[in-house]
Amino acid sequence: MIGELLRGMATTIKHLFKPPVTIAYPEVKRPVRYRFRGRHELKRYDNGLEKCIGCSLCAAACPADAIFVEAAENTDERRFSPGERYASTYEINMIRCIFCGYCEDACPTEAIVLEDNYELSYYDRASTIYTKDMLIVPVPEGGKPTPQKTPPGLYNRPIPDMEDPK
């Protein structure tokens, strides 16, 4: 019995001489895994048009009822997305969101995507409603900012093609 007691103590003292496994957050952050579900982002095509067509399938799929979408018509003078409609109001309530990824699965145009950011703390509840301008990604290089003026007849499908429009 004394032998087992001493063996237990030997096991713990070995750990004293190994470097600890603690990661010194926030100076050092662990990289997230491949399909990590963090903060949402609304993506754009390469020419600057938004991918979101305002169909609100994400709002229908959300189990926590966190997404609010209002759609508006695209015209050729003011075009936001290559489809018939765009999301004029898009809000996600981050306290309700459970980060399940159903909105990402439901989206037909791969507009809403869950990215890596997990540092989402807040000081007051009003700041947890993330609006469209907080969620949309910036315009990529080579693209023009929305609203764009496009030639008529180019984007006349109600639901756009999945490839990047020319």
Add this chain to the structure above:
Amino acid sequence: MTPGQIALRALIVGFIVSFAVITGFAYTTLLERKVLARLQHRVGPNRAGYIPIPGRSGERRFLGGFLQPAADAVKLFFKEDFRPSAADPWIYTLAPMLAVIPAILILAVIPWMHGFRLGNLIFEPYFAIAPNVNVGVLFILAITSIGIYGVVLGGWASASKYSVMGGIRASAQMISYELALGLSLLPPIMLAGSMDLGEIVAVQGEWKVPFALLQPIAAVIFYIGALAELQRHPFDLLEAEQELSSGYNVEYGGMRFGMFFMAEYMKMISLSAIFATLYLGGYYGPIPFAEQVPIIGLINITIKIVASLFLMIWIRASWPRFRYDQLMALGWKRLLPLSLANVVLTAAVIILFDEGLLASLF
């Protein structure tokens, strides 16, 4: 020196040593958290006060967390001071003090260094707050027994059935192991021939051997009894986090709880100091010349106290805890007969050496 002068000197020396040991207690809590963390393959608190090492990305901090005890003390002072309405106000306030005061009082008779003279200030033959107490060991036993009052009154004054039961179980545990503790204090007294702690240290210095080598069984029984007296792992059933609903200090908050906490750690330091004095050789330690340069004696005894605290923390990280009936069985059925047998054997060997068959060897 007149008795008034002696009392004044004892008072001032007592204040200084008490403040030093209370600072030591604060850093013992930090030592425990950091050593326990390192034994569990993680770092302890390292944010509350550190010296940043430049060049690295903030992963290495020198002296990480050395202000953590100050932060804990400030937090405890700022907590709400409440009292259960059915609790007796006087005893509710008195119980933490009754737990802390004996813990600090034990340090009055421990010899910290060899005697020295500083002009008119004479500390002979050894430096302690109350030197030349003929019955030092008896004083320690008596004061340790008073510490039990704090626990049982703390449990009773909380006016909660579970606290009362916790307090009574804690005091039963402490009383049972005091028997084995007291009996294991006898062999050093028998070997040194006096109950004066300074005399015991002087004999260890004269024979150049710590009593732990001459009396290993008694040293081990003393250490186990000290762990049980402090309600320290593996005997900490009553203060384990999972069991706190029946603890005696569950109804205490803020600095009152801080005082119970302080009582436990101060008793840890005091009992480690007694262990170092009686069994490990006191201030005659690994570093020689403790008589000529008294400050080396202080460093020696500090090294021994820290080693004993490290052993307590190492035990806490390594072993599971006892169930209450196993604990009581160990105290009464095994440690008490073993320490009695050890005392009888020591007495027999001493008589044999002095007058009997083995006297011709020396």
